[in-house]
Amino acid sequence: MSAPEHKIPQSVLVVIHAPNLDVLLIERAKQPGFWQSVTGSKDTLDEDWALTAIREVAEETGIAVGAPDVPHSALQDWALENIYEIYPVWRHRYAPGVTHNTERVFGLTVPRDTPITLAPREHTQHVWLPWQAAADRCFSPSNAEAILQLPQRLGQRLART
Template sequence: MTRPTQQGHIPTKKFKRPESVLVVVYTLTGKVLLLRRADDPGFWQSVTGSLEWEETRPRQAAVRELREETGLAATGLQDAGWVNRYAIMPQWRARYAPETRENTEHAYFLALPSERDITINPAEHAEYAWYTFDEAAAKVASWTNREAILKVKERY
């Protein structure tokens, strides 16, 4: 299903959909999984990715991205219950339709009993690491990612 944009027309599928998910993976021992982007050595993040045009619910994308980026199953995946809207960073704006300036991000959490080995997709990420909540919040590049990690820490 292709959703109309704010302007009312249906965008071409050659562009990314301006709707994404953020999945904070953390352990019951107090660690947060971060992934370092392959295309930017200083950009650390949680699991994230755009919804595919045919995905009808953000949860579908969260399950898919979790599997693609980490090899983890979504057993226990929780909807955080909030949505962020933010300006798309200039370096990635060309991936979206020309009139698109903002992205809508749906947040999720996944708690694991402890750290485990992750299978990263080398086309997207160069490495992964487990950090404390505070270390992870300080390391991520995105303010929405930082906010999500700190919200998990409050619940932890």
């Protein structure tokens, strides 16, 4: 299957974190100083949100969801969607007239010592930070807000288990 001509305005945001709530951030290669969690668009309109998240995590960090140390259950769909205006600098990637994106939020718990292998054309470096510091460093307001929800999201999940 060939890649779509334009990016699909549906993407995932995956907050990768260790059990102690340290959060993994990655710096964009083409925008130095722009720190973020894993993000990425669907490849096709019918691609499942979770499959998009798993694919993007693997592409951007080398983390394989489904591996023994990162089971599928480590990926949690927060059932949260943000709709935001696409930054003008990136609108050329989308079909003419597309100005907004729908972003589905996930959390992924991984061991703190999980090896990270960045896609060098996309990201130049990574850092683990305590959740509040990670939220402060994000350039994206929706990314920062998702990180700030992390303790509550984990508490809710732990309370159900």
